[in-house]
Amino acid sequence: METPRVYGYINDICVIGHGSIGKGTLPLIKRHFKFDKITIIDPHPVELPEVSETVEFIQVGLTRDNFKEILDGIFVGKVGFCVNLSVGTSSSEIMQYCQAKGVFYIDTVKEEWEGYYSNEDVELWKRSNYGLREALLRDVRKHNRKTTAISCCGANPGMVSWFVKQALINLAKDIGFPLPEEPKTRNEWGKLMKDLGVKGIHIAERDTQRSNEIRDPKEFWNTWSVDGFISEGYYQPSELGWGTHEKWVPKEAVFHREGCQAAIYMTKPGMNVTVKTWCPTYGPQMGFLVTHDEAISISDYFTVKENDEVVYRPTCHYAYHPCAEAVASALEAIGSGEVPGEEKWKILEKEVVSGMDELGVLLFGHAKNAYWYGSQLDIKSTRERAPNQNATALQVTSAIIAGMTWALENP
Amino acid sequence: METPRVYGYINDICVIGHGSIGKGTLPLIKRHFKFDKITIIDPHPVELPEVSETVEFIQVGLTRDNFKEILDGIFVGKVGFCVNLSVGTSSSEIMQYCQAKGVFYIDTVKEEWEGYYSNEDVELWKRSNYGLREALLRDVRKHNRKTTAISCCGANPGMVSWFVKQALINLAKDIGFPLPEEPKTRNEWGKLMKDLGVKGIHIAERDTQRSNEIRDPKEFWNTWSVDGFISEGYYQPSELGWGTHEKWVPKEAVFHREGCQAAIYMTKPGMNVTVKTWCPTYGPQMGFLVTHDEAISISDYFTVKENDEVVYRPTCHYAYHPCAEAVASALEAIGSGEVPGEEKWKILEKEVVSGMDELGVLLFGHAKNAYWYGSQLDIKSTRERAPNQNATALQVTSAIIAGMTWALENP
Numbered sequence: 155m156e157t158p159r160v161y162g163y164i165n166d167i168c169v170i171g172h173g174s175i176g177k178g179t180l181p182l183i184k185r186h187f188k189f190d191k192i193t194i195i196d197p198h199p200v201e202l203p204e205v206s207e208t209v210e211f212i213q214v215g216l217t218r219d220n221f222k223e224i225l226d227g228i229f230v231g232k233v234g235f236c237v238n239l240s241v242g243t244s245s246s247e248i249m250q251y252c253q254a255k256g257v258f259y260i261d262t263v264k265e266e267w268e269g270y271y272s273n274e275d276v277e278l279w280k281r282s283n284y285g286l287r288e289a290l291l292r293d294v295r296k297h298n299r300k301t302t303a304i305s306c307c308g309a310n311p312g313m314v315s316w317f318v319k320q321a322l323i324n325l326a327k328d329i330g331f332p333l334p335e336e337p338k339t340r341n342e343w344g345k346l347m348k349d350l351g352v353k354g355i356h357i358a359e360r361d362t363q364r365s366n367e368i369r370d371p372k373e374f375w376n377t378w379s380v381d382g383f384i385s386e387g388y389y390q391p392s393e394l395g396w397g398t399h400e401k402w403v404p405k406e407a408v409f410h411r412e413g414c415q416a417a418i419y420m421t422k423p424g425m426n427v428t429v430k431t432w433c434p435t436y437g438p439q440m441g442f443l444v445t446h447d448e449a450i451s452i453s454d455y456f457t458v459k460e461n462d463e464v465v466y467r468p469t470c471h472y473a474y475h476p477c478a479e480a481v482a483s484a485l486e487a488i489g490s491g492e493v494p495g496e497e498k499w500k501i502l503e504k505e506v507v508s509g510m511d512e513l514g515v516l517l518f519g520h521a522k523n524a525y526w527y528g529s530q531l532d533i534k535s536t537r538e539r540a541p542n543q544n545a546t547a548l549q550v551t552s553a554i555i556a557g558m559t560w561a562l563e564n565p
Numbered sequence: 566m567e568t569p570r571v572y573g574y575i576n577d578i579c580v581i582g583h584g585s586i587g588k589g590t591l592p593l594i595k596r597h598f599k600f601d602k603i604t605i606i607d608p609h610p611v612e613l614p615e616v617s618e619t620v621e622f623i624q625v626g627l628t629r630d631n632f633k634e635i636l637d638g639i640f641v642g643k644v645g646f647c648v649n650l651s652v653g654t655s656s657s658e659i660m661q662y663c664q665a666k667g668v669f670y671i672d673t674v675k676e677e678w679e680g681y682y683s684n685e686d687v688e689l690w691k692r693s694n695y696g697l698r699e700a701l702l703r704d705v706r707k708h709n710r711k712t713t714a715i716s717c718c719g720a721n722p723g724m725v726s727w728f729v730k731q732a733l734i735n736l737a738k739d740i741g742f743p744l745p746e747e748p749k750t751r752n753e754w755g756k757l758m759k760d761l762g763v764k765g766i767h768i769a770e771r772d773t774q775r776s777n778e779i780r781d782p783k784e785f786w787n788t789w790s791v792d793g794f795i796s797e798g799y800y801q802p803s804e805l806g807w808g809t810h811e812k813w814v815p816k817e818a819v820f821h822r823e824g825c826q827a828a829i830y831m832t833k834p835g836m837n838v839t840v841k842t843w844c845p846t847y848g849p850q851m852g853f854l855v856t857h858d859e860a861i862s863i864s865d866y867f868t869v870k871e872n873d874e875v876v877y878r879p880t881c882h883y884a885y886h887p888c889a890e891a892v893a894s895a896l897e898a899i900g901s902g903e904v905p906g907e908e909k910w911k912i913l914e915k916e917v918v919s920g921m922d923e924l925g926v927l928l929f930g931h932a933k934n935a936y937w938y939g940s941q942l943d944i945k946s947t948r949e950r951a952p953n954q955n956a957t958a959l960q961v962t963s964a965i966i967a968g969m970t971w972a973l974e975n976p
Contacts (some may be wrong), residue, residue: 366777368919369889371847436782440900475900478893480781485892489841489851508779520605 161555162562163188164258165231169215170248171240172196174261174378174501175308178543178551179239180204186316186555193228196240216243218267222251232512235558236260241381242268245305246290247408253299255414258561260297262308263382264290264447271389279410283445288413302565307557309513309549310472311448314357314528317515318452321527322346325419329521344458347468352409353399355470358526360433361477363544364507365439365502371486373498375479377511377546380499383476387484388443388493391403393417393425393445395453399519416454416467418444424472431473433512434526441473442484448472473516477502477509498526503544506533511545572966573973575669576642580797581627581659583843585789585912586673586719589962590650591615597966604639621849627654631679633662640668647765648670652792653679656716657701664710668970673719673961674793675701675858680885682800689802689832690821694856699824718968720924720960721883725768726937728926729863732938733757734777740932755869764810764930765880769852769861769937771844772888774920774944774955778915782897784909786880786890788922790955791910798856798895799904804828804856805833806864807837808880810930815904823943827878828864830856835883836895842884844923845937852884853895859883859918874950884927888913914955922956 167189169176183192184204191208194200214224215435221243234412238248245264250316255563264286269283279285306312322343326333331350337343363377374380393557396409396418397476406420407479420427424444431441437458449471458466467558478482479502487493531545577602580587587605594603595615602619606609608626616622625635632654636647645668649659656675663670673696681690690696701716717723733754737744742761748754774788785791807820807829817831832839835855842852862881869877887895890913898904925939942956951959 158676362782364779365778370777371773409889428896428900430902436897436901438901438903440896478889481896482889482892485839485851486847489839489886490847490849490850491841519799 155172158185160188161186164233164562165190166229166234167192167419168225168228168234168236169194170236170243172198172202173239174199174547174552176239176268176505178540178547179237179554182540182551182555183237183558187558190231195224205492210471213454216240218244218247225251234258235561237554239377239554241385246293248380249290249294249303249305249358250297252361253294253301253303253357255296256301257362258558258565259303260307260557260561261305261359262312262554263306271385272353275364277426279408279419281389282359282419283447284393284410284413284417284419284450287450302561304557304561306447306451308452308553310357310359311446311451311544312557313549314448314513314515315455315526315552317418318355318517321515321517321525323521324351325352325517325525326529328442328525340455341458342455346456347456348466351520352468352517354397355452355469355518356429356431356441356518357446357513358431358433358473358516358528360436360475360512361441361480361509361511361546362398362435363477363506363546364479364510365503365505365508367502367505368455369479372494373455373500374423374457374487374494375500375502376483377477377480377502377506377544378550380501381504382498383480384487384493386446387425387442388423388487390423391419392422392427392443393419393449394443394471395449396471397453397469398464398467400469412537414454415464416457417450423488426488429471429473432524433475433514434518434530435510435512439475444472444474446472450475503542504542505546509533511549513549568590568595569805569850570834571599572597573972575644575973576601577640579636579639579645580605581647581648581649583609583611583613583913584650584652585958586674586961587650589951590648590965592957593951593962593966594648595626598969601642604729606635614755616653616958627651627833632659636662641668644917646972648815648942648965648969650965652676652790652796652887657704658702659832660705660714660716660937664705664708664712664714667712668741669712669969669976670714671965671968671972672716673723673965674717682796688832692800693804693830694858694863695821695824695828695830698858698861713791713972715808715968715972717858717862719964720957722857722862722969723770724964725859725926726863726866728938729766729928730754732926732928732936733761733763736761736801736933736936738926739751739936742843751866752869755867755877758867759869759877763879763928765808766863767840767842767852767882767884767927767929768782768857768924769842769844769850769884769927770921770922770924771847771850771886772891772922772923772957773846773915774888774917774957775890775916776916778916780890780893780911782920783905784911785894785898786911786913787894787915788888788891788917788955791912792907794891795898797838797857799898801831801834801856803833803838803854804830804860805854805882806880807878808864809875809878811880823901825865827868834899837899840882840905841935843927843935844925845941846921846923849865850886851858855883857883857886861921914953914958917955920956922960924960931937
């Protein structure tokens, strides 16, 4: 392996959350950044062999009441970076705090304080990613602060948005569409997608990672945060970016009254909505239409307006075939009408003996019909690059490193 | 274990098919009947350590052209019994042959000659179990022959119909419904169900049998015939007995023009229709609405008519949660729009390391709301009773022995 590149120098790095993604990100941060100190925060006791003079662990759960005080004690140097890889914390509030303090911020998903998603007293649209995204953009932008903060920068949401741009470039070439230079503005990207005739995008993922252990019924297994998957697939509504070409509307669809109008949601959980999609290795397949931020942000980003009227918007949604154990777990949750508690959760990490996470964007509707562009990462090559991670995690953690690097280069 | 009971003496037993059920039935037949000779027929080469002076194996596939000649060579003694445990043979034609010859007949499912179910030139309703049942009853009854022939006598269809009767008796007792003696006629049974307020019956099955081997995507694993499950769950339409209380009709429903009118079908395969149901061990769960003969025959059997008008009929359908690997296999087939070929099939027999097949009838709509009555057979007790079978198979094979015994006692 070649000598790893170092992308920048940060005085104080705070990693919130030491779950599967936190564990996987830590060695990459250590490998790719210079730093004075890394502080890891997690409410659970964790095994952390990395603890040293420069790596500290604080066992505490961040809450609305304590987070500022705790983070104040961490960000003491010139350059600080808050890497939020937790669930049950408010991305919006921590991001606003960081920007006020001049500290870089990145997360892989918009989160809310513990219990928000499963709180049935909160109206469904407020638990939708659309509602949360609108609220976050509104709250963060009102301060007009400048320190770079990156929201939803994992594999998906995150890396797949970069895939869409590259896929458009490739598609233009394949179709023979004249493209003297890459688009530079949001409007130019939207026009390119429109001109290429793209009607929609699936974020098409197939996870074939397997262990040879035996899951008991009512256990919930996954290759990444079970908590996170339950939030988005069970408690949040199924949700998708809604294109201008759509003539039909799903039966349970609800349109939003406020905001950018790029998405709709359905009054059922994503684990209970299946769609047909396609990934390279196994071809046509079913996927769960689980809500994901990229479905909304991609539809919004590539919207083309003329005189303030929307003239083009692609449909965009996640079409997720999780690992077989997660498929079975999800169907059991939907069937029983309840999700198992934390003591029944398991993330397949070292247990994975074979399989791949195949994650890409499937652009359809254009002259070439459909084009999939993405990452095919199997467990073997994952472990060569990053021991103790599975393929799903590495696709996320590598995107975090990319996002952190971009933030440092674009402060 | 107590000395096994012997239920009768048969000169010539012919077992057609040596798949998972055939293999499991053979030792039970040997244990529970006296016989002169057992002949086993299968198109595949099979390991058959039982071959002896009294057990013969013929490797041949039965076809419309050869079956009479082959069976003529087998049924030479006074009492013959044809035990049809094959797929791809015509139950109707073999049954008619047996009745003409005075040979007992039993099968566990109505089958057609090879390729019928997957032949898209055959109209869907003719591939429905309703259509096949109507045709079989018409063809067999026209001869007015008397030798007992039993159709669809496995676990389900089969044993579960007996469960329904016992469940009604138990329910009457629980509810305090006066029942001086058990119903004797079909009409009395229908009236009892009606009077108890039963609206419908799920054949509610949960299979939790697991191996610790790893299935490759595109393989199809099951705990019983993969071929059989693909026929009923993928090639045949989803189908259910349709009760008189139903006010709503599923979107894809088709009603039949001819016959008893006890059932409807949907223009989609059962592997693509999920229903909510309930089994004791894991409570509420999802099940596939796969077509099954008992759904039609139970709805038909318990129909109450007055002056030739149907005044009561229960809804009845299968609600099948197969083993986790079969769930994943089924969803992959539905997602990809294709079923894997025979070389990708696997039946979990010796491979099963844990789990149970829980199969019962869930009667709902009455004063006690819902009542499940059935069999809970785990792999451990299965192997104590019948080595080399899994729990799913033993529930079928034991019902075959019961059916054979009944036939001998009711010639």
